[in-house]
Every structure is written in structure tokens, then in C-alpha cells.
Amino acid sequence: MIISYIFLKGGSYDIAPSTLNQVGNLFGKYGFPLVINRNIISKDDTTLFVCSGMQNVKEHFHNPDFTKDGSLQSCIRTNDLDLIGDGQHLSYFEMLGNFSFGDNNYETSIEMWHNILSDLKIKIDCVHVYPSRYDHRILWEKRNYLVVDDLECVWFDGGKIGGNCCELYCGSLEIGNLVNSNEHSTDVGFGFERLIQLIENKKTIQETSLFQQNIHPIVSDHIRTLQVFYENGIIPGNKGRNYVCRRLLRRILRYTKTIPDMVFEEWINKELELRNKKIKTASRMWKRHGDKSPSWWWDTFGILPEELDLIK
Numbered sequence: 217m218i219i220s221y222i223f224l225k226g227g228s229y230d231i232a233p234s235t236l237n238q239v240g241n242l243f244g245k246y247g248f249p250l251v252i253n254r255n256i257i258s259k260d261d262t263t264l265f266v267c268s269g270m271q272n273v274k275e276h277f278h279n280p281d282f283t284k285d286g287s288l289q290s291c292i293r294t295n296d297l298d299l300i301g302d303g304q305h306l307s308y309f310e311m312l313g314n315f316s317f318g319d320n321n322y323e324t325s326i327e328m329w330h331n332i333l334s335d336l337k338i339k340i341d342c343v344h345v346y347p348s349r350y351d352h353r354i355l356w357e358k359r360n361y362l363v364v365d366d367l368e369c370v371w372f373d374g375g376k377i378g379g380n381c382c383e384l385y386c387g388s389l390e391i392g393n394l395v396n397s398n399e400h401s402t403d404v405g406f407g408f409e410r411l412i413q414l415i416e417n418k419k420t421i422q423e424t425s426l427f428q429q430n431i432h433p434i435v436s437d438h439i440r441t442l443q444v445f446y447e448n449g450i451i452p453g454n455k456g457r458n459y460v461c462r463r464l465l466r467r468i469l470r471y472t473k474t475i476p477d478m479v480f481e482e483w484i485n486k487e488l489e490l491r492n493k494k495i496k497t498a499s500r501m502w503k504r505h506g507d508k509s510p511s512w513w514w515d516t517f518g519i520l521p522e523e524l525d526l527i528k
Contacts, residue, residue, distance in 0.1 A: 235415060236288070238335055239312065246328045248286035248314045256290050256448050257457075264457050265292035269311030269405045270373070277377045277401055280318025288312050288408060290444055294460055297467070301433040303420025304389075306409060307464065308441035313392075313405040325394055325402050326355050326382075333384075338391075338414045344369050344383040352382055352396070371395050377403075386414055432471040438464045442480060452483055462487070470520060494518055499527040 236252075243250045258266045259274075266272055269289040276283065289311045299305040314325065333340060344366035345352045353363050371393065372378030381395040384406075391414065392406030409421045418424050427436045445451075445461045452462035465487050468475060475484060498517045505512070506528070510521040519527065 235336065235412065239332055242328060242332050242335065243286045243314065246314075246324060248284050248328075250286045250288065252288045254290045254444060254447055256292050256444055264460065267291050267293050268373075269313040270315065270377075270403050273315055273317075274373070274377060276315070276317040277397055277403070280401055282318040284314070284316050284319070286314040292441065292444075292460075294464075300437050301422075303422055303433070306421065306440075307437055308444055310408040311405045312408045312411065313403070315404070316402040318400055320396070320400050320402060322352075322394065322396055322402050323355055325404050326359075329384075329392070329394070329404065329406075330359050336411065336415055338386065338411065340384050341387060342385050344385065346370060346380040349380050349396075352380065356382065389414075435468050435471050435475070438468050439475060439480075442468075442475075442483075446479055452487060466491075466518070466520070470522070491518070491523075495523065495526055502527050 236250075240250045253272075255272075256265045258264070259272045263271070266289060268291060269287060270277070272289070273285060276285070291309050291311055292307065293309070294307055296305055297307065300307055314328070316325070340361060342362040342364050343356045344364045345356070346369040347365040347367065349369075356363050366383070369381050369383060370379070371381045377397055379396045379398060381393045383393045384391055389410060391410045392404070395403040395405075397403045409424065409426055412424045412426055413421045416424050421427070422433045422436060423429075426440075427433075428439065429436075441464055442461065445457075445464075450457045450461050452465050453459060454462070465480075465483055469484070469487060469491070473484070473488070475481075494517050498513065498519050501517075508516075510524060513519040513524060513527075514521070
């Protein structure tokens with residue numbers, strides 16, 4: 217087993233250790249190290265955060281050096297916050313995957329993940345492949361998988377890295393894909409939280425042991441995200457990553473005024489103090505702008521729709 221860790225301030229990792237050990241052993245068997253990387257700051261300026269497992273290793277796809285890499289990469293996506301709490305969408309998630317740069321061992325990756333999923337006792341219902349990729353179809357069918365033709369099995373990042381992919385499904389849930397990148401490399405990514413959901417036989421991701429229970433699902437999601445923000449030195453603020461942090465904190469405060477984590481007590485107190493000041497300021501402006509829409513009050517003063525009654 218070859219597992220290493222990239223932690224930042226206050227970092228620790230004790231989530232699903234038995235699962236990681238199983239995966240790490242098989243990664244090592246096929247010559248892939250497994251690096252648990254909690255760094256969410258992207259190397260390029262295309263996004264504020266790392267949002268995919270392969271984002272910080274792009275240069276190896278452009279200039280393949282015949283190396284292998286494996287990671288459990290922390291990722292942030294906040295473009296669909298309104299869907300958080302539905303049991304599947306997350307603002308913070310981890311991508312488990314392996315990469316082969318220049319050494320196109322696509323068949324080896326299929327064999328490896330067949331063994332990993334079998335070892336984890338996860339049954340794949342079907343594999344989607346691009347219709348003309350008979351080579352991909354044969355590799356799955358000889359392992360007795362149901363293969364489905366899918367014209368959408370094409371993946372590209374910025375139009376420069378990518379190719380045909382194979383997508384693995386359990387029911388309607390896509391749990392991972394294998395990309396034949398630029399025909400010379402392999403890019404494999406599985407959603408770690410979705411794997412845990414299947415291992416623990418839960419109806420939704422947020423019912424798994426990865427999340428705090430008995431609290432609002434949005435709160436349990438955002439707490440995980442704030443924890444990795446804290447490790448990366450990201451604090452609530454007015455711009456860029458700091459504003460995203462503040463936005464998530466404000467969303468938590470819609471549902472609770474306390475978080476079961478002492479790390480964030482100072483953040484909460486400061487945010488509540490700022491909110492009280494904003495409400496006082498907005499109250500003075502109500503007579504002049506009382507006809508404005510809730511979105512205007514949010515954009516101008518950071519006043520939530522449910523807080524409008526406090527300023528009238």
C-alpha cells in the first residue's frame with residue numbers, strides 16, 4: 217500500500233479508513249501511488265478552486281512523461297448551490313482516481329477498477345460507451361458487464377484534453393468514468409462519496425457516515441466545505457474565494473446560529489455582528505427603497521428574503 221497525504225492547516229483524515237486501505241492496496245499492486253490531497257487551490261486561473269481530480273495534473277497530459285499518479289483529490293463546486301440538500305449534489309466532494317500519462321494502459325485501468333469495485337462489493341448495472349469504440353466495448357463485455365451505447369460518452373476539458381470515455385452506473389447513479397485522454401493517456405475518476413453511499417447501502421449521499429446526521433442537509437454539506445476552507449487558509453471575506461466562504465457561512469446561518477465545530481465560532485460571531493449592522497443600515501433605507509425586489513436587497517445589503525420583515 218502506497219498512501220501519502222497533502223494536508224494544510226489543521227488537517228487530518230480519518231474518513232472511511234478501511235475503504236481507503238482496500239483501494240490503496242490495489243492502487244499499489246498496479247503501480248499507482250495514492251495521494252490524499254486536501255489542497256483546493258487550483259494551479260491555473262481558470263477556476264477559483266480545484267473542481268476535478270485531473271485539474272492540477274493537466275500539464276502531464278499536454279507533455280506526457282510516462283508516469284503514473286493516483287489521488288483522492290478534494291474538489292469544490294458552487295455553481296449549483298440551489299441543488300445542495302437533494303441527497304446527491306455537494307459543494308465539497310472528493311474524486312478518487314488514477315492517471316497514466318503517455319502510457320495508455322486503458323485495459324489495465326479497466327482491470328484495476330473491476331477488481332477494486334469487486335473488492336468493495338459494488339455491483340455495476342451497466343457501462344456506457346461511445347458507439348464506435350468497439351475496443352472499449354470488448355474490454356468490458358469480456359468481464360461480463362452490460363454495455364450500453366451512448367453518444368454522450370465524450371469528455372473534454374477546454375477542448376484540449378479528453379476523448380471517448382466509459383461511464384459506470386449503479387441504477388441511475390453515475391459513479392465514475394474512464395477517459396481515453398488524447399488517445400495516449402488514461403484519466404480515471406470516481407466520486408468517493410458515491411462509492412461510500414453504495415458500500416453503506418444508503419439512499420442518499422448525506423445519509424452516509426461522511427456527514428453529520430440530525431442537522432439540516434445544507435448545514436451538514438457546508439460544514440464539510442468550511443472545514444476544508446479553513447485547512448486551506450480561506451476565511452470569510454468580500455472577494456474571490458473568501459466571498460464564497462462567506463456565502464456558505466451565510467447559508468448555514470439561515471438554518472442555525474450555531475455550528476457543532478468550535479473552529480467556526482469566531483466566524484459565526486463576526487458574521488452575525490456584520491448582519492446586525494447591515495439590518496440597521498437597510499432599515500434606514502426602507503422608506504426610500506421599500507419597493508425594491510428581494511434580489512436587490514440581497515445584492516445591495518446582503519439581506520436575505522426572510523430577513524426583509526426585520527427591516528420594514
